[in-house]
Amino acid sequence: MKQILLIFLVVASVAIAQDKDWWETANFYQIYPRSFKDSDGDGVGDLKGIISKLPYLKELGVTATWLSPILKSPQVDFGYDIQDFFNVDEIFGTNADLALMFSEAEKLGIKIIMDFVPNHTSDKHEWFIKSVERDPEYINYYVWHDGKPNPEGGRNLPPNNWQAVFATRAWTWNEKRGQYYLHQFAAGQPDLNFRNPKVVQAMKDVLSHWMTMGAAGFRIDAINHLFEVEDFRDEPLTGWTNDTNNYGYTHHYYTKDLDETYNMISEWRTLINKFNEDNPGNTRVLFTEAYANLTFTMKYYFDEAGKPRAHFPFNFLLIENLNENSSANEFKTKIDEWFAALPAGATSNWVLGNHDKPRFGSRYGTERIDGMLMLLLLLPGVAVTYNGDEIGMLDYRYGISWEDTVDPQACNTNDPVNFVWASRDPVRTPFQWDATENAGFSTANETWLPVNDNYRSLNLAAQREDEDSFFKYYQRLSTLRTNKVFQNGDFKSHAFNDKVFSFQRTYQNETYVVLINFGSAPYTVKVNDMGVNFPEKAEVVVGGSRSCNKAGDILDSNAITLKAYNAIVIMANSASAAVSSLIILIAGFLINRFFN
Ligand SMILES: *[C@@H]1O[C@H](CO)[C@@H](O)[C@H](O)[C@H]1NC(C)=O
Numbered sequence: 356m357k358q359i360l361l362i363f364l365v366v367a368s369v370a371i372a373q374d375k376d377w378w379e380t381a382n383f384y385q386i387y388p389r390s391f392k393d394s395d396g397d398g399v400g401d402l403k404g405i406i407s408k409l410p411y412l413k414e415l416g417v418t419a420t421w422l423s424p425i426l427k428s429p430q431v432d433f434g435y436d437i438q439d440f441f442n443v444d445e446i447f448g449t450n451a452d453l454a455l456m457f458s459e460a461e462k463l464g465i466k467i468i469m470d471f472v473p474n475h476t477s478d479k480h481e482w483f484i485k486s487v488e489r490d491p492e493y494i495n496y497y498v499w500h501d502g503k504p505n506p507e508g509g510r511n512l513p514p515n516n517w518q519a520v521f522a523t524r525a526w527t528w529n530e531k532r533g534q535y536y537l538h539q540f541a542a543g544q545p546d547l548n549f550r551n552p553k554v555v556q557a558m559k560d561v562l563s564h565w566m567t568m569g570a571a572g573f574r575i576d577a578i579n580h581l582f583e584v585e586d587f588r589d590e591p592l593t594g595w596t597n598d599t600n601n602y603g604y605t606h607h608y609y610t611k612d613l614d615e616t617y618n619m620i621s622e623w624r625t626l627i628n629k630f631n632e633d634n635p636g637n638t639r640v641l642f643t644e645a646y647a648n649l650t651f652t653m654k655y656y657f658d659e660a661g662k663p664r665a666h667f668p669f670n671f672l673l674i675e676n677l678n679e680n681s682s683a684n685e686f687k688t689k690i691d692e693w694f695a696a697l698p699a700g701a702t703s704n705w706v707l708g709n710h711d712k713p714r715f716g717s718r719y720g721t722e723r724i725d726g727m728l729m730l731l732l733l734l735p736g737v738a739v740t741y742n743g744d745e746i747g748m749l750d751y752r753y754g755i756s757w758e759d760t761v762d763p764q765a766c767n768t769n770d771p772v773n774f775v776w777a778s779r780d781p782v783r784t785p786f787q788w789d790a791t792e793n794a795g796f797s798t799a800n801e802t803w804l805p806v807n808d809n810y811r812s813l814n815l816a817a818q819r820e821d822e823d824s825f826f827k828y829y830q831r832l833s834t835l836r837t838n839k840v841f842q843n844g845d846f847k848s849h850a851f852n853d854k855v856f857s858f859q860r861t862y863q864n865e866t867y868v869v870l871i872n873f874g875s876a877p878y879t880v881k882v883n884d885m886g887v888n889f890p891e892k893a894e895v896v897v898g899g900s901r902s903c904n905k906a907g908d909i910l911d912s913n914a915i916t917l918k919a920y921n922a923i924v925i926m927a928n929s930a931s932a933a934v935s936s937l938i939i940l941i942a943g944f945l946i947n948r949f950f951n
C-alpha cells in the first residue's frame with residue numbers, strides 16, 4: 356500500500372513538473388504589419404493599427420504574436436532590408452508607438468516577438484556606406500573581394516560562380532571601393548560578415564536592446580544563409596541549367612547550412628538565457644526560420660553536447676511536405692517522422708502559412724480548412740497562425756495586375772504573364788475586417804496592395820454573426836488547446852483509410868480523439884480501431900465549421916460517419932467519465948484513510 360501511495364505521489368509530482376513555460380504551448384499569430392490595420396489612412400498598415408486590434412488577438416485565444424519587420428528600411432524587400440536596427444520605420448510609426456504596443460499587449464497577456472534579420476543590411480545602412488569608404492571601424496563589416504583577373508583584360512571577374520536567391524550573381528561590383536561585395540539576396544542587401552567579431556557584437560547589441568524595450572524574443576529570418584566558406588571556392592554545378600544567374604545552377608554546399616551558423620545560434624541563445632537570468636519575468640525566446648531538410652532543421656534545437664540553440668526552428672512540414680492530394684497515410688508518416696526526429700526535451704511546432712507561401716486555404720482547398728486548423732491547433736506543441744488564415748482568407752492570385760505587383764520576387768521575373776506564380780503579393784493583401792470600403796483595413800483611396808475582392812462576403816464582421824464560421828470554429832479550437840490534455844498529452848496517429856486521418860491525445864485518465872476526413876467520400880469509423888479504449892458513447896467536443904455534428908452531440912463510437920471533409924473532436928462521454936473519476940476519488944480516499 357505504501358508503494359501505491361509512493362506511485363501516487365510520483366504521478367502527482369510528474370503532473371506538476373509537466374506545467375510548461377508559456378512559449379511551449381503558445382498560440383502564436385504572425386502579423387504582417389503592412390496589411391493588418393492602417394490607422395492613418397496612407398494605405399499601409401501601421402503599429403497604431405495593430406494596437407487597436409490587440410483585443411481581437413485576445414478574442415482569438417492568441418497568446419503571442421510575431422511581427423514581420425517594422426524597423427527602418429528602404430522597403431526594397433518590404434522591411435527584410437534593414438537600414439537601422441534601432442528605429443521603427445516611419446511608415447509603421449515611431450519607437451514610442453512600439454513601446455505603447457509592448458505595454459498594451461502586456462496588459463492583455465499577449466507577448467510580442469520581433470523579426471530579426473541578420474543575413475544582411477540594406478545598402479543604405481551607415482555601416483555599409485562606411486564600409487564602402489573603407490572606414491577602419493567598418494572596413495570588414497561586409498564580405499568584400501577583389502574578384503578574379505579577367506583574361507580578356509578590364510575589370511576583374513566575380514570571385515566565383517555563386518548565385519543569389521533572387522536569380523542574379525551573388526557578387527556586385529562597387530565602383531567606389533573597387534571591390535565586389537557578396538549578397539545572397541538582392542544587390543541592395545549586402546551580406547554582413549559574421550566572421551568579424553565586431554559584427555557579431557553589433558548584432559548582439561541589437562538583440563539586447565529590443566529585449567530591454569520589451570520584446571519577448573525573436574524570430575530569426577533566413578538563418579541558414581548566414582555563413583559561407585572562407586576560401587570562396589566554386590560551388591559544384593547541378594547540370595540542371597546553363598543559366599549562371601539561376602539559383603539552381605549550382606548546389607549550395609558552401610553557402611548554406613554551415614556549422615558556423617548553428618554556432619551563432621548557440622551564442623545568441625547564451626545571450627538570451629543570460630538576459631532571462633538578469634531580468635526575471637517571461638522567458639524571452641528564439642525561433643529560427645530555415646527551409647532545410649529534417650536533419651538540418653533538428654540541428655537548430657541542440658548542439659552535439661545537448662546545449663540548447665533555438666527554442667524551436669519552424670516546422671514547415673504542413674507547407675512543404677503535405678498538400679491537398681496527400682493521403683491519410685502520408686499525413687501519418689510525415690507527422691510521425693517529425694516526432695521521431697524531434698530530440699528529447701524539444702518542443703514541437705506547427706505552421707500552416709506565412710507571408711512567403713500561398714495561403715493554406717488556397718493550397719489545401721477551402722473544404723480542408725477545418726481539418727488543417729485542427730492539426731495546427733491540436734497537435735502537440737506550439738501553433739503559428741498567419742494573419743487572416745483564421746477566417747479562411749485566400750490568395751488573391753489572379754486579382755493583382757502586373758502594374759499593381761510590388762513583390763521583388765515577382766518583379767524580378769520581368770515577365771508580365773508568368774510573374775503570377777512567383778509573386779508573394781497574393782498572400783499579403785489587406786486583412787478583411789468587414790464589408791465596408793477597403794474591407795475596413797484603411798480609409799485611403801488606394802491601399803498598398805489591392806484588397807481581395809471576395810471581402811464583401813469573406814470578412815471577420817460577417818463571421819462574427821455566423822456560429823458556423825471559421826472564426827467561431829477557430830475560437831473553439833484555441834479554447835480547447837488550453838485543456839491540459841492538449842497541452843501535455845501523449846500523441847498517437849492513425850489512418851483509417853486513404854483519406855481519414857485521426858489522432859488521439861491522452862493525459863492521465865482523459866482521451867480526446869480528432870477525426871478528419873480529407874476526402875469527399877463519407878466514411879464510417881469504429882474509433883477503437885485506432886488502438887484506443889474508447890467507451891461506446893462519444894461526446895462531440897468541437898465539430899467542424901461545416902460539420903453536421905455539434906458540441907454535445909452523443910455518437911456511437913462503433914460507427915461514426917464522417918461526411919465529406921468533416922472534422923470533429925470527440926471525448927469519452929461524461930457519464931462514463933464520471934464513473935472513472937469516481938473510481939479515482941474512492942481510490943484516493945482509501946489511500947488517505949489507510950495512512951491516517
Ligand atoms: C548546357 O550546355 C551544354 C553544351 O552546350 C548542353 O549540352 C547541355 O544540354 C546544356 N544543359 C542544359 C540543362 O541546358
Ligand SMILES: *[C@@H]1O[C@H](CO)[C@@H](O)[C@H](O)[C@H]1NC(C)=O
Pocket residue numbers: 648649650651
Ligand atoms: C539532409 O541533407 C544532408 C546533406 O545533403 C544529408 O546528409 C542528410 O541525410 C539529409 N537529411 C534528410 C532527412 O534527408
Ligand SMILES: *[C@@H]1O[C@H](CO)[C@@H](O)[C@H](O)[C@H]1NC(C)=O
Pocket residue numbers: 678679680
Ligand atoms: C493534386 O492533384 C490534382 C489532380 O491530379 C492536380 O491538378 C494538382 O496539381 C495536385 N496538387 C498538388 C499540390 O500536387
Ligand SMILES: *[C@@H]1O[C@H](CO)[C@@H](O)[C@H](O)[C@H]1NC(C)=O
Pocket residue numbers: 800
Ligand atoms: C481620394 O479621392 C477623392 C475623390 O477622387 C479626392 O478628392 C481625394 O483628394 C483623394 N484623396 C487622397 C488622399 O488621395
Ligand SMILES: *[C@@H]1O[C@H](CO)[C@@H](O)[C@H](O)[C@H]1NC(C)=O
Pocket residue numbers: 864865866927931932933935936939940
Ligand atoms: C479524470 O479525472 C479528473 C480528476 O479526478 C476528473 O475530474 C475527470 O472527470 C476525469 N475524466 C475522465 C474522462 O474520466
Ligand SMILES: CC(=O)N[C@H]1CO[C@H](CO)[C@@H](O)[C@@H]1O
Pocket residue numbers: 432435436474540541544576577578579580
Ligand atoms: C528567406 C531568407 O532566407 N530570409 C530573408 C533574408 O533576406 C531575404 C531578402 O531580404 C528575405 O526575403 C528573406 O526572408
